[in-house]
Amino acid sequence: MTLEEFAKLLENSDRLRILKDENEVFVGWLAMLVMHNETYEKIRTNAVKKFRAIPEIRHRQWKERNLMKPLEPDRTPEFLFSDLQINLYYTIYL
Secondary structure, three states: OEHHHHHOOOOOOOEEEEEEOOEEEEEEEHHHHHOOOHHHHHHOOOEOOEEEEEEEEEEOOOOOOOOOOOOOHHHOOOOOHHHEEEEEEEEEEO
């Protein structure tokens, strides 16, 4: 299945992270990728090799408090749940 075919299964408001040969090609909403984006034109015919839904958990004020960048699942510091923010990225491997 190509990226173009796969994108039809998703919603414009879905957050994507696209990796090609282990390099990040795109991070953002599907709508931003497919609308007026030359990156999409370059990769839309690439085959989707793998797909995962990966949550990103971080402290809401990590920049202001000089905390670590978005957290890694295996190295989560102790914070109150109410202080955390979660974003779900559909990660697509080409």
